[in-house]
Amino acid sequence: MCGIVGLFIKETALEPQLGQLLSVMLATMCDRGPDSAGFAIYGGGEAGLAKITVQSPDPAIFNGLDSALASLLGAKVSMTTKDTHAVLRLDDRLTGKARGVLREQFPQLRVMGVGERIEIYKEVGYPTEVSNRFGLPDMTGSHGIGHTRMATESAVTTMGAHPFSTGLDECLVHNGSLSNHNNLRRDLKREGKIFETENDTEVAAAYLSAQMDKGLSLGEALEKSLDDLDGFYTFVVGTRDGFGVLRDRVACKPAVLAETDRYVAFGSEYRALAGLPGIEAARVWEPEPATVYFWER
Amino acid sequence: MPTVDLATTGLRELNLSLHRLGEGTNETHWEILNPRGAHAVAVGVNAPAEIAVQGSVGYYCAGMNRQARITVQGSAGPGVAENMMSGEVIVKGDASQYAGATGKGGLLVIEGNASSRCGISMKGIDIVVKGNIGHMSAFMAQAGNLVVCGNAGDALGDSIYEARLFVRGSVKSLGADCVEKEMRPEHVELLTRLLARASIADVKAEEFKRYGSARKLYNFSVDHADAYG
Numbered sequence: 001m002c003g004i005v006g007l008f009i010k011e012t013a014l015e016p017q018l019g020q021l022l023s024v025m026l027a028t029m030c031d032r033g034p035d036s037a038g039f040a041i042y043g044g045g046e047a048g049l050a051k052i053t054v055q056s057p058d059p060a061i062f063n064g065l066d067s068a069l070a071s072l073l074g075a076k077v078s079m080t081t082k083d084t085h086a087v088l089r090l091d092d093r094l095t096g097k098a099r100g101v102l103r104e105q106f107p108q109l110r111v112m113g114v115g116e117r118i119e120i121y122k123e124v125g126y127p128t129e130v131s132n133r134f135g136l137p138d139m140t141g142s143h144g145i146g147h148t149r150m151a152t153e154s155a156v157t158t159m160g161a162h163p164f165s166t167g168l169d170e171c172l173v174h175n176g177s178l179s180n181h182n183n184l185r186r187d188l189k190r191e192g193k194i195f196e197t198e199n200d201t202e203v204a205a206a207y208l209s210a211q212m213d214k215g216l217s218l219g220e221a222l223e224k225s226l227d228d229l230d231g232f233y234t235f236v237v238g239t240r241d242g243f244g245v246l247r248d249r250v251a252c253k254p255a256v257l258a259e260t261d262r263y264v265a266f267g268s269e270y271r272a273l274a275g276l277p278g279i280e281a282a283r284v285w286e287p288e289p290a291t292v293y294f295w296e297r
Numbered sequence: 298m299p300t301v302d303l304a305t306t307g308l309r310e311l312n313l314s315l316h317r318l319g320e321g322t323n324e325t326h327w328e329i330l331n332p333r334g335a336h337a338v339a340v341g342v343n344a345p346a347e348i349a350v351q352g353s354v355g356y357y358c359a360g361m362n363r364q365a366r367i368t369v370q371g372s373a374g375p376g377v378a379e380n381m382m383s384g385e386v387i388v389k390g391d392a393s394q395y396a397g398a399t400g401k402g403g404l405l406v407i408e409g410n411a412s413s414r415c416g417i418s419m420k421g422i423d424i425v426v427k428g429n430i431g432h433m434s435a436f437m438a439q440a441g442n443l444v445v446c447g448n449a450g451d452a453l454g455d456s457i458y459e460a461r462l463f464v465r466g467s468v469k470s471l472g473a474d475c476v477e478k479e480m481r482p483e484h485v486e487l488l489t490r491l492l493a494r495a496s497i498a499d500v501k502a503e504e505f506k507r508y509g510s511a512r513k514l515y516n517f518s519v520d521h522a523d524a525y526g
Contacts, residue, residue: 271334
């Protein structure tokens with residue numbers, strides 16, 4: 001069992017409430033996944049600037065990280081920190097180089113996600129505590145995805161929590177379990193993908209980014225995953241401007257969608273949606289199996 | 298008429314109060330407010346009470362119901378009226394997976410759509426769905442009637458025993474050992490009665506097709522080995 005919530009805002013006036021609404025949604029899913037939690041927020045980006053979210057169990061390492069990275073890159077780097085996570089902002093042409101420098105000079109840092117708009121926060125702990133540690137209720141943005149984890153396939157660790165990054169500004173959360181992830185991981189390693197955990201969802205994320213590296217769109221990659229991923233899954237994915245949902249053919253992992261003129265919302269259960277504004281008049285339905293749902297703006 | 302507001306009253310307290318209802322109780326009309334997707338609302342009731350749930354519920358609402366008439370003024374999560382023994386459960390909206398699973402008696406009416414595995418392993422319950430049902434519905438259904446005014450998804454009635462399935466619209470595919478059968482006068486009569494009990498007046502029994510077991514998988518036969526998959 002795990003819990004997923006997602007909110008994709010259509011009406012700009014609602015954007016300041018994204019974190020508040022998402023944190024209430026996430027809190028309803030605590031009992032579906034009490035061991036860890038995480039969320040991705042698509043906030044305001046600045047043209048030409050990239051955000052790199054990094055994590056360290058010892059936040060002391062963040063002291064002076066921005067200036068150290070700036071001098072190593074010879075470029076401006078700004079940083080905001082939230083508990084065990086820090087968001088580094090720098091010229092988007094330097095993200096590849098910056099990741100290399102981080103890997104070599106700061107091996108104790110783990111990169112959570114990279115993109116113009118995405119920020120990913122995740123930790124072991126009760127979901128409401130995790131959400132408050134990072135100040136989710138105060139975050140703003142156009143869309144966000146949250147996850148509460150009850151681990152089944154791999155250890156309870158920060159890196160085993162969701163969301164997983166699938167590429168620039170992209171992330172994936174998962175409720176279910178994949179049965180062919182070990183084989184797939186071996187194949188993907190041969191293709192050059194790097195893995196940090198024994199987690200099945202990390203394999204699904206790497207699989208999707210491998211397909212997109214080969215030129216497929218996210219929608220096409222999701223379609224292809226129906227044939228290549230064996231197991232149970234409800235996936236929710238986020239992109240820079242979009243939000244998608246896919247369930248496997250058996251569709252035993254729960255999912256509810258709601259749509260109004262103001263937002264599209266996803267919940268593992270209706271409980272997650274019950275507090276949303278105007279939910280009484282929303283179109284609420286259960287997504288069909290093996291069908292890709294995607295919204296973009 | 299007791300009114301229980303789940304915004305201020307715990308679920309266990311509500312269900313305990315409902316379980317204490319006995320034969321001949323005067324508290325026969327209950328209203329439950331603010332369910333907000335809560336699990337296990339009005340589970341295990343065994344009294345001839347009318348229970349109105351004002352909103353949508355989560356998992357297992359009205360499970361194991363005996364005698365009570367429970368109306369959900371919204372949609373229901375997975376396992377609504379699971380293992381119902383008698384009484385009536387009416388869902389005004391949609392129902393999620395395995396609605397009426399393993400039900401032994403009573404009537405479940407879903408006025409919207411039901412999702413996958415509706416009536417899985419049903420053992421005597423009557424289920425009437427005004428809309429459509431999802432895949433693997435009536436899987437291993439043993440007894441009772443499943444009536445679908447809309448369409449059915451993939452693998453309807455897979456490995457079915459003696460339940461009767463009536464579908465008015467299309468069936469995406471039939472499961473192993475499930476076949477279309479002749480609508481005889483007794484089936485039209487039965488279906489007319491079920492539609493009337495579900496207060497459906499705009500649909501005629503003659504518009505339905507009947508499906509049931511070909512009875513070829515009851516006992517293992519090597520000739521049918523492929524069908525066991």
